[in-house]
Each structure stands twice: as structure tokens, then as C-alpha cells.
């Protein structure tokens with residue numbers, strides 16, 4: 001009996017404490033309406049306090065890049081907070097360098113709004129829009145890569161620089177109960193304003209790629225936002241080396257198409273690394289461009305061609321193949337896109353070939 005009384009007593013006290021905490025949370029964390037002053041009065045927002053800066057901005061249609069949906073694991077959602085944010089959290093520290101910390105740069109997903117804020121956002125982020133796009137075409141490119149055509153609603157258009165990316169928001173499916181947001185580079189050229197094309201490789205166990213490959217069908221509507229990113233063509237060279245592997249072809253295809261459509265006087269060579277012939281795609285597309293344009297050359301390279309591949313093209317590591325084509329010591333730009341391993345190896349080779357490191361641009365994924 002004594003034991004039962006003690007247990008009931010403890011349970012009662014715990015329940016009262018829990019209710020107290022819930023009620024206190026509700027009142028103490030009620031920060032009321034807070035103001036956000038963006039770019040010295042350029043835009044003034046009124047938002048409910050208690051939410052993250054990232055979500056407060058998104059609900060006002062200001063989209064900050066974020067590939068992890070607010071979990072502080074991608075480090076993309078940086079915003080300069082000039083006034084009103086609390087101390088930098090340990091979750092932010094790994095993503096902020098010394099200079100950024102001095103300038104007040106924060107991960108907007110980790111800044112909880114508790115009072116009025118003054119922030120700075122680069123103007124180009126105001127160009128980022130939200131689209132409810134319809135998947136109008138899905139094409140199998142290889143055993144694990146598909147291309148998706150998204151068309152926007154009547155009257156909606158996008159303006160982007162070749163090389164930039166979009167963010168896809170998934171819906172809950174199967175055992176995945178939460179929405180996820182992931183980045184995918186646009187493979188279509190900027191002249192195509194009524195939609196975008198994305199090239200997506202299926203990652204085993206990946207939330208978004210499993211959703212796209214196994215659950216999305218032509219006719220489905222998906223929320224996408226964009227354009228984002230700093231990976232785009234800089235116009236101060238007339239000699240370009242492009243290198244990609246797998247779905248890393250996406251932004252390179254957009255940049256090359258853009259240059260050729262605009263008839264810019266640039267010399268271009270594109271090295272595409274794959275393992276076997278089965279991993280090549282859009283070969284006809286690039287061969288056609290080569291036939292039509294003297295200033296463009298396409299070099300697919302297989303690292304391990306199979307006996308059935310009947311391959312007469314370049315073989316070996318794509319970096320070694322590149323060394324056979326590209327001269328050292330000239331004023332060229334390099335644009336690289338693919339796995340971190342491939343990009344790191346390329347940078348090493350390019351710098352050994354006297355490329356200026358500041359003229360080597362890349363997106364690793």
C-alpha cells in the first residue's frame with residue numbers, strides 16, 4: 001500500500017510539473033509579433049516570433065537555399081544578421097568561418113526569432129520563386145539516372161543563369177513521414193523559361209531520389225523553388241574546359257547549350273567520365289552539337305570499358321584523358337561537376353597544369 005501511494009504521489013507530481021512546463025512554454029515562448037528589416041529598410045516583414053528565420057522568410061516567399069530542411073546539416077542557409085539574433089549555436093559553428101562569424105553570418109534555420117531583427121540578403125535571392133510544377137516527362141538515361149521535365153503553370157516563367165539549381169520538396173511516402181528538400185541542377189538552357197529539366201541519380205536509401213525514381217509519375221505535381229547557386233558561367237574567358245561525371249552532367253549541359261545558343265565566341269571542350277558504355281547518356285545530343293559547332297568538342301572517357309562495350313573512344317581516368325587534350329599555361333576557365341572525389345582529383349590536375357585556381361568553378365555532389 002505504501003509503495004502504491006509513493007508511486008501515485010510521484011506520478012501526480014510529475015503530471016503537475018509536465019502541465020506546468022507546457023503552460024510556461026506557451027507563455028514564456030510567446031514572443032508576439034516581431035519585425036524583420038531586410039537590407040536597411042528595403043523590405044519590412046512582420047512575423048510571429050518563436051519560429052526560425054529560415055521558415056519565417058519562406059512563409060513570406062523569400063527562399064534561402066537549404067538542402068536539409070532546417071536540420072543544420074547542409075550549411076547552405078547563411079544569412080547576415082546585423083542585429084537581434086542570440087549567440088551563435090554549436091550547431092552553426094562547423095559551417096561558419098572566422099570572417100563570417102565576425103560579419104554576423106548565421107545559419108537561418110538555427111536563428112529563432114525572439115525580437116526584431118535586422119538582416120542582409122543578396123538581391124539575387126529575391127529572384128527565387130516557388131513553382132507548383134507538373135512532371136510532364138520522365139526519361140530513363142541509365143540504370144540509375146533519370147531525367148525529369150517539369151512544366152510550370154500557365155503564365156509562370158523562370159529566369160536563371162545556366163549552372164544554377166532548383167530545390168525539390170518531397171511529400172511523405174511509405175515509411176518516410178516528413179517532407180524533405182534537396183538540390184538538383186537545371187540541365188535545360190535559360191532560354192527555356194516555361195519549365196526546367198533535372199537529371200537525378202538514384203542514391204540507395206536516399207529519401208528524395210527514392211521518391212523521385214519510385215513514386216513520382218508523369219502528371220504528378222511537385223513543389224519546386226529556385227533558382228539558387230553560384231555555379232554559373234563567368235564571361236571573362238574565351239576558352240573553357242568542362243568536366244563531369246554521372247548526374248553532374250546537368251549544369252554543364254545547361255551552360256554549353258546556353259553558350260552555343262547565344263553564339264558566344266568561346267572554345268569549349270567537355271570531358272564526361274563514366275565507367276562503362278552503359279553509364280553514358282546524351283551522347284547523341286553532344287555529338288550533334290559537335291557536328292554543328294566548330295568551337296565545341298565532346299570527349300566521353302570510360303574508366304573501365306567492358307569486353308562487350310566495343311569501345312573505340314578514350315579510356316582511362318577522365319583526368320588522364322584530359323591531360324592528353326588540354327595544353328598547359330593558358331588563360332582558361334574550368335567548370336567541374338560530379339562526386340567530391342572526381343572534383344578534388346580534377347582540381348589537383350588542373351592546378352598542376354597551371355590553371356588559375358580562382359578560375360576553377362565546381363559543384364560537388
Ligand SMILES: Cc1cc2nc3c(=O)[nH]c(=O)nc-3n(C[C@H](O)[C@H](O)[C@H](O)COP(=O)(O)OP(=O)(O)OC[C@H]3O[C@@H](n4cnc5c(N)ncnc54)[C@H](O)[C@@H]3O)c2cc1C
Pocket residue numbers: 067165180182183184185186199200201202203204205206207208209210229247248250251363364365
Ligand atoms: C548544389 C547541388 C546540386 C545538386 N545537383 C544534383 C543533380 O543535378 N543531380 C543529382 O542526382 N544530385 C544532385 N545533388 C545531390 C542531391 O541534392 C541529393 O543530395 C542526392 O540526390 C541525395 O538525396 P536523397 O534525399 O536521395 O538522399 P539522402 O536521404 O539525403 O541520403 C544520402 C545518403 O545518406 C544515406 N542515409 C540517409 N539516411 C540515412 C540514415 N538514417 N542512416 C544512414 N545513412 C543514411 C543514404 O543511404 C544515402 O547514401 C546536388 C546537390 C547540391 C548541393
